[in-house]
Amino acid sequence: xxxxxxxxxxxxxxxxxxxxxxxxxxxxxxxxxxxxxxxxxxxxxxxxxxxxxxxxxxxxxxxxxxxxxxxxxxxxxxxxxxxxxxxxxxxxxxxxxxxxxxxxxxxxxxxxxxxxxxxxxxxxxxxxxxxxxxxxxxxxxxxxxxxxxxxxxxxxxxxxxxxxxxxxxxxxxxxxxxxxxxxxxxxxxxxxxxxxxxxxxxxxxxxxxxxxxxxxxxxxxxxxxxxxxxxxxxxxxxxxxxxxxxxxxxxxxxxxxxxxxxxxxxxxxxxxxxxxxxxxxx
Amino acid sequence: xxxxxxxxxxxxxxxxxxxxxxxxxxxxxxxxxxxxxxxxxxxxxxxxxxxxxxxxxxxxxxxxxxxxxxxxxxxxxxxxxxxxxxxxxxxxxxxxxxxxxxxxxxxxxxxxxxxxxxxxxxxxxxxxxxxxxxxxxxxxxxxxxxxxxxxxxxxxxxxxxxxxxxxxxxxxxxxxxxxxxxxxxxxxxxxxxxxxxxxxxxxxxxxxxxxxxxxxxxxxxxxxxxxxxxxxxxxxxxxxxxxxxxxxxxxxxxxxxxxxxxxxxxxxxxxxxxxxxxxxxxxxxxxxxxxxxxxxxxxxxxxxxxxxxxxxxxxxxxxxxxxxxxxxxxxxxxxxxxxxxxxxxxxxxxxxxxxxxxxxxxxxxxxxxxxxxxxxxxxxxxxxxxxxxxxxxxxxxxxxxxxxxxxxxxxxxxxxxxxxxxxxx
Amino acid sequence: xxxxxxxxxxxxxxxxxxxxxxxxxxxxxxxxxxxxxxxxxxxxxxxxxxxxxxxxxxxxxxxxxxxxxxxxxxxxxxxxxxxxxxxxxxxxxxxxxxxxxxxxxxxxxxxxxxxxxxxxxxxxxxxxxxxxxxxxxxxxxxxxxxxxxxxxxxxxxxxxxxxxxxxxxxxxxxxxxxxxxxxxxxxxxxxxxxxxxxxxxxxxxxxxxxxxxxxxxxxxxxxxxxxxxxxxxxxxxxxxxxxxxxxxxxxxxxxxxxxxxxxxxxxxxxxxxxxxxxxxx
Numbered sequence: 001x002x003x004x005x006x007x008x009x010x011x012x013x014x015x016x017x018x019x020x021x022x023x024x025x026x027x028x029x030x031x032x033x034x035x036x037x038x039x040x041x042x043x044x045x046x047x048x049x050x051x052x053x054x055x056x057x058x059x060x061x062x063x064x065x066x067x068x069x070x071x072x073x074x075x076x077x078x079x080x081x082x083x084x085x086x087x088x089x090x091x092x093x094x095x096x097x098x099x100x101x102x103x104x105x106x107x108x109x110x111x112x113x114x115x116x117x118x119x120x121x122x123x124x125x126x127x128x129x130x131x132x133x134x135x136x137x138x139x140x141x142x143x144x145x146x147x148x149x150x151x152x153x154x155x156x157x158x159x160x161x162x163x164x165x166x167x168x169x170x171x172x173x174x175x176x177x178x179x180x181x182x183x184x185x186x187x188x189x190x191x192x193x194x195x196x197x198x199x200x201x202x203x204x205x206x207x208x209x210x211x212x213x214x215x216x217x218x219x220x221x222x223x224x225x226x227x228x229x230x231x232x233x234x235x236x237x238x239x240x241x242x243x244x245x246x247x248x249x250x251x252x253x254x255x256x257x258x259x260x261x262x263x264x265x266x267x268x269x270x271x272x273x274x275x276x277x278x279x280x281x282x
Numbered sequence: 283x284x285x286x287x288x289x290x291x292x293x294x295x296x297x298x299x300x301x302x303x304x305x306x307x308x309x310x311x312x313x314x315x316x317x318x319x320x321x322x323x324x325x326x327x328x329x330x331x332x333x334x335x336x337x338x339x340x341x342x343x344x345x346x347x348x349x350x351x352x353x354x355x356x357x358x359x360x361x362x363x364x365x366x367x368x369x370x371x372x373x374x375x376x377x378x379x380x381x382x383x384x385x386x387x388x389x390x391x392x393x394x395x396x397x398x399x400x401x402x403x404x405x406x407x408x409x410x411x412x413x414x415x416x417x418x419x420x421x422x423x424x425x426x427x428x429x430x431x432x433x434x435x436x437x438x439x440x441x442x443x444x445x446x447x448x449x450x451x452x453x454x455x456x457x458x459x460x461x462x463x464x465x466x467x468x469x470x471x472x473x474x475x476x477x478x479x480x481x482x483x484x485x486x487x488x489x490x491x492x493x494x495x496x497x498x499x500x501x502x503x504x505x506x507x508x509x510x511x512x513x514x515x516x517x518x519x520x521x522x523x524x525x526x527x528x529x530x531x532x533x534x535x536x537x538x539x540x541x542x543x544x545x546x547x548x549x550x551x552x553x554x555x556x557x558x559x560x561x562x563x564x565x566x567x568x569x570x571x572x573x574x575x576x577x578x579x580x581x582x583x584x585x586x587x588x589x590x591x592x593x594x595x596x597x598x599x600x601x602x603x604x605x606x607x608x609x610x611x612x613x614x615x616x617x618x619x620x621x622x623x624x625x626x627x628x629x630x631x632x633x634x635x636x637x638x639x640x641x642x643x644x645x646x647x648x649x650x651x652x653x654x655x656x657x658x659x660x661x662x663x664x665x666x667x668x669x670x671x672x673x674x675x676x677x678x679x680x681x682x683x684x685x686x687x688x689x690x691x692x693x694x695x696x697x698x699x700x701x702x703x704x705x706x707x
Numbered sequence: 708x709x710x711x712x713x714x715x716x717x718x719x720x721x722x723x724x725x726x727x728x729x730x731x732x733x734x735x736x737x738x739x740x741x742x743x744x745x746x747x748x749x750x751x752x753x754x755x756x757x758x759x760x761x762x763x764x765x766x767x768x769x770x771x772x773x774x775x776x777x778x779x780x781x782x783x784x785x786x787x788x789x790x791x792x793x794x795x796x797x798x799x800x801x802x803x804x805x806x807x808x809x810x811x812x813x814x815x816x817x818x819x820x821x822x823x824x825x826x827x828x829x830x831x832x833x834x835x836x837x838x839x840x841x842x843x844x845x846x847x848x849x850x851x852x853x854x855x856x857x858x859x860x861x862x863x864x865x866x867x868x869x870x871x872x873x874x875x876x877x878x879x880x881x882x883x884x885x886x887x888x889x890x891x892x893x894x895x896x897x898x899x900x901x902x903x904x905x906x907x908x909x910x911x912x913x914x915x916x917x918x919x920x921x922x923x924x925x926x927x928x929x930x931x932x933x934x935x936x937x938x939x940x941x942x943x944x945x946x947x948x949x950x951x952x953x954x955x956x957x958x959x960x961x962x963x964x965x966x967x968x969x970x971x972x973x974x975x976x977x978x979x980x981x982x983x984x985x986x987x988x
Binding site: 024027032041042056098102103105115122123125129131136140155156159167174175176191213220222256258259262263265267270 | 713715718729730733735789793798806812819834842869875918921932945965973
């Protein structure tokens with residue numbers, strides 16, 4: 001499996017001149033700060049008292065006032081909504097990869113009539129505003145009894161995630177030389193075996209990445225969730241639906257209450273995410 | 283990893299199936315509301331107002347998008363789970379055909395404002411909705427702004443001319459504009475133009491839309507806007523800029539000022555909206571409760587609607603939302619800080635000698651949104667984009683006339699009654 | 708012949724799924740844009756194009772996309788390169804870079820509003836350092852360009868992670884022999900990046916660009932949070948017509964405009980970054 005060994009393995013850093021090294025480190029630090037500072041500010045405002053959130057000047061260190069956060073956790077049914085969110089997101093993840101990855105593989109490996117049409121169909125899904133589609137979908141769901149079920153919502157979220165699943169897996173499969181598979185065929189594997197033994201280990205990281213993305217798409221989606229669930233609300237629909245008309249300090253606490261589980265999820269699956277470069281080290 | 287995924291998939295499916303079946307047996311009435319949407323109000327509605335209803339209520343406030351989409355979806359599908367819809371008069375009048383007639387509900391012993399009951403008929407002979415709660419708009423100021431009041435001005439009997447002078451003083455003497463106006467995307471700016479500015483200057487909302495008097499009103503507003511904090515186009519609720527000091531003087535819906543008075547009651551004052559040449563125009567806000575024809579259990583819904591109008595519920599609603607009762611419910615002594623401050627300002631405005639009430643639009647049906655847009659567009663073009671006022675008024679008047687003809691809506695107060703669609707002179 | 712049927716079999720689930728959950732509702736909406744009580748009409752499109760805001764709306768949306776997407780591409784390439792080059796702390800850095808993946812656009816809007824508003828963090832710092840005397844109003848309607856910059860910053864911050872994730876997984880598949888060969892021929896790091904990484908990354912670049920551009924045309928929540936009504940964008944107008952003005956026909960027309968420019972840009976990227984057949988290397 002030496003072929004697929006990774007990326008640009010650098011010359012030992014010592015060889016690069018000191019200025020270059022400094023630039024590299026400075027750039028890394030800067031980019032990290034760029035990502036982290038706004039998150040930190042969210043945390044600061046979440047843990048500040050209402051007066052501080054609407055006051056001036058702002059301070060960089062919060063007063064650790066847990067009032068706003070407690071307010072959200074005190075909602076009746078928050079745990080259930082959290083659970084619904086997780087179930088919908090995991091279902092979305094599984095469905096979108098299960099349906100999307102085969103399509104991505106087909107697009108990357110075969111030339112066939114209708115390929116361009118299919119690609120367009122996939123992209124259109126992403127390019128049309130969901131809030132307009134929610135009405136006909138809701139009517140359809142009420143009629144067939146999918147209304148107000150986690151499965152129904154997961155189906156809609158899967159529609160949103162499929163373009164990502166198809167295209168990301170397509171580009172991953174395209175990056176793997178077909179010769180690898182052909183070599184496996186000559187060694188006596190059939191198509192399925194060759195795929196399982198040769199291709200799958202290589203693409204798993206990429207697939208995981210798109211699965212994680214499917215998860216976050218579902219997690220953060222508000223509109224369809226609000227329309228399509230009533231008793232079985234997800235966390236977004238339950239907590240954040242009316243956030244944009246709520247007082248500032250609650251906006252922040254609500255935002256944090258939503259962001260935190262997603263971060264924990266990404267952290268929990270980081271092993272697979274990191275495998276993206278991990279294959280390189282094999 | 284593959285095994286992990288497989289196990290994960292299996293359990294998730296099993297669990298979701300379990301949730302599927304578990305979710306069905308639920309007999310609570312679903313209360314679908316566009317009001318009391320801020321999360322704190324939602325919480326209070328659930329815990330203080332609706333807790334006493336036997337059988338339980340699932341109170342779900344929504345943003346306009348999902349709110350409307352769900353109602354329309356259930357209308358189209360012919361059935362659904364919404365038991366009671368709570369919304370503003372304008373939204374309820376969009377779907378007049380969708381509501382159950384409520385005239386059979388027993389209201390004995392409760393004095394509901396007859397004007398509101400009439401509005402609830404939506405121009406038909408049936409009681410399409412029952413009044414739920416009411417509010418209006420007032421002015422609020424930081425006490426630091428009071429020394430800058432122009433000479434001889436009384437904040438309880440302010441005129442628009444004095445308001446401009448006050449805002450000007452503030453801008454010039456504090457170094458930055460301190461007047462604030464809710465012109466953000468969710469701000470209620472159009473209600474100011476429809477119910478305050480035009481009635482005060484032209485004594486009319488529709489008929490005299492492009493009159494010289496209306497033009498004078500807009501000219502005054504353009505002048506006032508010079509002294510408005512330019513961030514006003516981001517303000518949806520004035521309580522926040524008031525609290526953080528960006529704004530010292532503001533106009534807004536009482537429910538959207540409440541938080542300022544609750545957090546720092548000693549720092550702010552509330553007072554009536556100013557008066558113009560024709561009087562002190564003001565507009566009530568009326569929210570109502572209706573029952574969709576496809577509701578799962580209409581009897582339970584009717585019981586909830588009846589519960590909402592009981593005196594104790596009305597008072598609890600006031601405490602939760604800053605919306606006032608629509609009945610003669612006696613107010614308790616221990617009101618919230620915001621109700622204590624805003625209540626007298628509202629009374630001063632509605633009972634002023636020059637009070638000129640402007641009603642909510644009637645009979646526009648689903649054109650209500652486009653009616654609002656006429657006023658918003660006029661504001662954005664003439665005030666924000668600086669287009670020629672006369673020309674903008676003439677063009678928007680055409681749109682307004684077409685709307686009135688299309689809706690075939692007769693005039694409502696303060697416009698004089700008309701035969702046929704309300705004319706735009 | 709099973710070989711020939713195979714691609715269709717693989718596409719079948721996705722196609723069926725999209726037919727039911729996308730194409731069917733989509734057609735229902737698309738028809739609205741051309742219908743009136745009297746039958747076929749172009750009136751919704753007329754209403755849309757003659758509205759005084761339409762030109763600005765279209766221009767704002769396209770301009771925002773044209774600025775945001777290239778910046779994100781460059782930043783994502785830089786991030787991806789850093790991640791592949793790092794020896795220590797790679798896990799931590801990659802995790803940090805992917806954090807924004809988990810953020811909703813609503814949350815992103817709130818965060819950046821807290822930075823830019825008049826009593827926000829940026830003003831606190833500026834006043835604290837004595838650079839300005841009193842808080843500056845950044846997001847007023849008079850300085851449209853500041854709002855523009857704020858929206859760009861927020862969008863770049865929020866949505867660069869997905870581009871980076873796609874690029875990192877693409878970079879992981881480039882055989883290192885190519886770099887070794889390039890080094891033998893004396894190519895420096897910069898040249899290796901230009902001559903090996905970029906061309907080999909074409910499928911991933913294409914995917915990332917297409918997905919990001921389409922998403923950028925639908926930018927909405929962040930713009931509303933930061934710009935209020937002053938910076939109209941297509942998605943916002945669609946919303947407005949659908950829910951505030953209650954004219955679903957015009958809303959459908961707007962949605963079709965978004966769809967049209969998305970398809971146009973997709974075709975552009977498909978052409979410019981064509982992947983060689985079979986991606987044989």
